[in-house]
Amino acid sequence: MSELRTNVESVLGQIEIPFREQDLLTAGAINSLSCEGGEILVGIELDFPSAGVAKALEKSIQDKLAELSGVNSCKVSISHSVKASQGQQSIPLMAGVKNVIAIASGKGGVGKSTTTVNLALAMAAEGAKVGILDADIYGPSQGMMLGVDEGVRPQPYDEKSFSPIEAHGLQSMSMSYLVEENTAMVWRGPMAAGALQQLLTQTRWHDLDYLFIDMPPGTGDIQLTLSQKVPVSGAVIVTTPQDIALLDAKKGIEMFRKVDIPVLGVVENMSTHTCSNCGHTEAIFGDGGGKEIAELYETELLGKLPLALSIRQQADSGKPSVAAEPEGEYAQIYREVARTLAVRLASKNAKADSVIPSIVVADD
């Protein structure tokens, strides 16, 4: 091996992948490297959608390699490929879906659906292929939040399944696409469970990296059944900092633990409110609750979203904040949460997968 190659590898071995706590070499992220004639070509493949970090990482690699003696030029290309995760043992994977993320809350009205749609959009903005399954049978709201016109129906894919409806670059399926408004509200338990089962088994998802499931609020039979039938890679609990919501969030966490679904973290919604008149910020529903339960259950506080008029208005008008203001402050919080989630799942998948990634190295 040439001295230059050794030096290049040594530099790559010192560069950490953002959010991953691993360097490029150890993570097996380098899938091609050529140093011919002092022209360095590095191909990097990350295991999480990386649009938000690729540019900065590319620049920091190029800058560090350019300092080496013998380097005439340097080109770094970064791509990503999301791996599938197993979910609970014995539950077969869903066709066309690599990872299922359940978004749940113990209590209704804490902003679970708003968080789901914004996180899904944020994950797509990071470069992933994403879908949403609205399993909130009694109050399906994803169609409205995604701006899908009433009366639009999913098209049959084949004799047994429907294609999801595309909106804002996401694939989506919801009970609201299939029944008249309010029909589901009067369903009794078994009917609702049956309808949900149909949604789960008869949707033909197309090549998704992540499917977000907007779970029904609470921790009753439907939630438990869902957790036992769907191969969930991990769950996210949405809560407000309020005592009662936190108590319910704890029940949610315990339910997922019972069925062996890892809780990837907690999102605290409606954390604070900033007065649009005077700019004063107040913790209307209390302070520090999300962090407290994340610590109690040894999971992570993934992010905090304020109670903001624009978050509500944009979701209600069919263009949630991440789509309406992709560069806005709230979109950035959702993207950071999405990235953290993707990295946590990737680390979990890498641990489960003992196969050493292959490094293809061109001769120099």
Ligand SMILES: Nc1ncnc2c1ncn2[C@@H]1O[C@H](COP(=O)(O)OP(=O)(O)OP(=O)(O)O)[C@@H](O)[C@H]1O
């Ligand atoms: N961070 C926020 N700031 C302002 N309004 C919000 C925020 N999050 C959610 N909302 C609003 O609060 C209301 C309830 O939110 P959402 O429907 O997402 O809650 P949910 O927990 O899914 O409710 P349900 O349990 O009824 O399904 C909606 O009108 C939504 O626009």
